[in-house]
Amino acid sequence: MFETSSYGAIEKALVEAHHIPREALGAFRGRLGALQKQGLLGPKNRPGKGVALRYTPDSLHRMVFACEMLEFGFAPSTVLSIVRDLWEPRLRKIFEAAEAAIAPKAGDPEEAGSKDIILHMGGIHLMVDGWLDAVPNVNSCPLHKLPDQMKMWMSMRPDDPSGLPPRVIVTNLSMRLRAFHDAFSKSYLEDALAERRAALAAKPQRKAQKAKRKRK
Numbered sequence: 001m002f003e004t005s006s007y008g009a010i011e012k013a014l015v016e017a018h019h020i021p022r023e024a025l026g027a028f029r030g031r032l033g034a035l036q037k038q039g040l041l042g043p044k045n046r047p048g049k050g051v052a053l054r055y056t057p058d059s060l061h062r063m064v065f066a067c068e069m070l071e072f073g074f075a076p077s078t079v080l081s082i083v084r085d086l087w088e089p090r091l092r093k094i095f096e097a098a099e100a101a102i103a104p105k106a107g108d109p110e111e112a113g114s115k116d117i118i119l120h121m122g123g124i125h126l127m128v129d130g131w132l133d134a135v136p137n138v139n140s141c142p143l144h145k146l147p148d149q150m151k152m153w154m155s156m157r158p159d160d161p162s163g164l165p166p167r168v169i170v171t172n173l174s175m176r177l178r179a180f181h182d183a184f185s186k187s188y189l190e191d192a193l194a195e196r197r198a199a200l201a202a203k204p205q206r207k208a209q210k211a212k213r214k215r216k
Helices: 007-017 022-037 057-071 076-102 109-113 126-132 143-154 173-215
Strands: 117-122 138-142 168-172
Touching: 007 022, 007 057, 007 173, 022 057, 022 076, 057 076, 057 173, 076 117, 076 126, 076 138, 076 173, 117 143, 117 173, 138 143, 143 168, 168 173
Parallel strands: none
Antiparallel strands: 117 138, 117 168
């Protein structure tokens, strides 16, 4: 991954990766923009301060994470709380591992897929967490170890000392990153070509203006 200042290409990629319909674009843009203004990308990376933002791999990961959580119905305030409390100690490393899992490797494609990184939140109770401004239990595992994780969470009994319910939210983070990267590669290229065409179209106009000034 690399840095970019093209927010338009990022937004287009997220829209494609999450199949946002045209009639919902305004709501999606508003939600994502509000999250950024409230600190999704970190306290030093808030839009609207008169300085063009550079979107790093970390910035893109934060936006991908936010969109995944919104897909599950998380409140924006809960998304921001999770990022604030868990990004540096845990989530950043989970995303880095998920990226590493999708890097091209020689060998059996099925074996490579079994190493996809799964983001899971077990024993989750969003209703109470939302009231208490608490954050859920966020962890990860390779895809081939997911059955063990699911068995553990689904075996939680009502009298378990942890008090956690047999409830879990799961997403294949590596696969979601693949979807984003595929969409972003297309949108970034489209934006670059459009910018190039606009520059070429403006060139004759600049030459004509320059010649006109000389005649004067």
